Amino acid sequence: MSAPAPAPVAARWQTMWCPRSTRLRRIGRGSWRSPCSGRSSWRASGAASCTILRDCACGLWNGLVRGGKRRFMSTVFDYLSASRAQCLERRALGQGRSLVIWRNRRDRIDYDEPQDHTVSLYLSGGHGSRRLDRGGAKGYPGALCVMPEGERSEWEINADFRFAHLYLPDEELRYFYARTHDRSPGRLCVAGRTFDRDPGLIAFMRALIGADDPLAREQALTGVMGVLVASGPDGAQRGGLTPAVSRRVCAALRDQMEHPPGLSDLARLAGLSPWHFQRMFRVTHGVTPHGWLERARTARAQEMIAQGKPLAEIAAACGYSSQSHLTRAFSRATGLTPARYRAAISP
Structure with a gap:
């Protein structure tokens, strides 16, 4: 009696997690869909199977290196x-x-x-x-x-x-x-x-x-x-910077936006090591010092756009290296370019 034929490659790997969604999904007889490869159909043989395995292996690696509660989490x-x-x-x-x-x-x-x-x-x-x-x-x-x-x-x-x-x-x-x-x-x-x-x-x-x-x-x-x-109900508060230290650090970031202090400088203001300071800052504000600075820059840019300031002046005042840098960061933060934002809020 001859040995049974091995299962198709995609069938053996159908439970591998993909980076952007759940598992491989069957969409027809002999066909498989990998959510991380779009909505295309893939046959469970040859180069297509290799593509599926490659994409899913990348998803597994991405999930493993993230660690923590976000491992394999999809939106x-x-x-x-x-x-x-x-x-x-x-x-x-x-x-x-x-x-x-x-x-x-x-x-x-x-x-x-x-x-x-x-x-x-x-x-x-x-x-x-x-x-x-x-x-x-x-x-x-x-x-x-x-x-x-x-x-x-x-x-x-x-x-x-x-x-x-x-x-x-x-x-x-x-x-x-x-x-x-x-x-x-x-x-x-x-x-x-x-x-x-x-x-x-x-x-x-x-x-x-x-x-x-x-x-x-x-x-x-x-x-x-x-x-x-x-x-929502409040959970228990755990650690973080004191209100006085938090105000001092945020003032330094806000006042020196054009040339912001480094992590070591901020940690020195707080009297903590850089690693401990960064951790406590996130506990207090929900974002990293850089994330806080980017949001403060966006808020200042919005104020200056409303005042009718030139974009080149806004970029310099907010600490962006160029007008194009301002445009990319502003678009990422608000979903609109500075020019479109100015046109939208104009009377």
Whole structure:
């Protein structure tokens, strides 16, 4: 009797994790899809199998070197991109935040400890959507859900519906919390919600979806984040810089923005070693010293743009090496170029 034929390469590796989504998915007889390679079909043989294995091996390595709780974590956007959901519109809001309009029908999605916080608002339909891990609770038009980072959930969709997702990186939300409440970001605990009817949060989400200028968008986004950081219970505060040291360090960064002090200089101001200072700064503010400085630079640039200052002057005052450097950093932070931002806020 001849030995059984070995399993196809892709079949033997189908449980390998990919960098941007879940596992390899079968999309037809003999076909496999790798979410990290886009939505193309790959045959389980030859060069295509090698491509799948290469992409997934890169994903495994990326997951291992990250370490900690973020190992193998995918965002809700990644999970939906690998499902039957259709992305209708996607808007970048700066600092890793984004608003996406989706459409889906007849699907089953399991979010396994996703990265980033997600605020969901059902725009039309929704009666066919159920959250299986919450006793099969059913959705409805206008339903609101909040899925905190790391919260597992299982969903079943049996009818066509449209919904909006707002994705907020954990670091950005903690930074906002620290600035808003002048408290350690480690105390923030975002509360999950399933098919809620919070009129304030729903109003901010609808305003964000309909916003057609930067100011309205920024106001609505601030409103959403304000509700999220105000509604969750506080956790225990652990360490961090004292208020006096924190003010002294931030003043040094703000006043010397054109030529900011180095990490050793800041640590000396705080009376700590560079390693310990960087760790305590993040506990206090939710971001690294460089992350705090970049946000302060963006805020100053916005103020100077509103005052009508030339971009070259703004770049120099905010510590950017050139006008093009300002444009790249500003676009990354706000989703708009300085020129578009100036045009949008002009009366």
